Amino acid sequence: MNALPTVVMLLAAVVNLNFLYAAPGTPPKADISKFKLEGDPTSSKGATWTYESKDDGVAYKLNGTLFKPTGNGPFPAVLISHGQGQTANVFGAKLSTEMVKWGLVCIAPNYTFGARDKAAGAPGVADIRNTNITDNLKRAHKCLDILGALGYVDMNRVAVHGHSKGAFLTVAIAGAFPAEIRAASHTAGGEQPYNKEHSLKVRSPYSIHHGDADTSVRITCDERFKTTLTKNKVEHEMHVYPGVIHSKTSTNETVLTRVKAWYIKHGVLGRN
Secondary structure (H helix, E strand, O other): OOOHHHHHHHHHHHHHHHHHHHOOOOOOOOOHHHEEEEEOOOOOOOEEEEEEEEEOOEEEEEEEEEEOOOOOOOEEEEEEEOOOOOOHHHHHHHHHHHHHHHOOEEEEEOOOOOOHHHHOOEOOOOOOOOOOOHHHHHHHHHHHHHHHHHOOEEEEEEEEEEEOHHHHHHHHHHHHOHHHOOEEEEEOOOOOHHHHHHHOOOOOOEEEEEEOOOOOOOHHHHHHHHHHHHHOOOOEEEEEEOOOOHHHHOOOHHHHHHHHHHHHHOOOOOOO
8 A cells, every 4th residue: 555645645734734833823832841930829929930932933031920729720810911110020919919819810921111120031122111012912922821831721711901001912912812812801001003903803801990080091092992892892891980090990999899790791700
């Protein structure tokens, strides 16, 4: 029997698979052996992590925080994105301390627009005012890859949440990777020219929160985003907080209660 046709068919299948996984918009998975934890993610302080790897030609040098519920899972998860000048180690950890109680694995990376000592890394260069989101989208998606490689995360129940500049990035994450995001939420963000391309592609149910006394990010940004979601028939809610300034929305108790309810409604969290 001539085995050549079989070999040719197998080679063709391999080529097709390689094309599928190398296709634009399909980032490589994380090499979990390059993911290093310091501390216990189930402790009250969580753990810090680093990830240094070259995946599909892209060099990654990332760091952040990880919080995990006790048990074996699989657990739902949330990717938390900090604001300008902030860090995963402070902002991300603070929100994670609450959200992990809901039963979420909470991963928070440091982005290029954060505090310089944490923002330095790859891809991208630490620059607090840079609005180029391409490198930060790569950082964010690598965190999704890491979640998938941990072995205890239900990747069908992943949410994204951010504040301020991290909220604008969260819009972009939801728009860039719609099939991977079950639900999204943010405080003090919305739509601006640099993330509009992605805001038009958001399909995940979205929960929006903005203080009407916010002078750092005007409420008009979220009003524009709401208009886009309405036009595209994406399920969403927008809550306005009278007299609340920019820095007070991110950890507002009512905001967090509503975000949790949104995650329950859309299947990220189970109904207790």
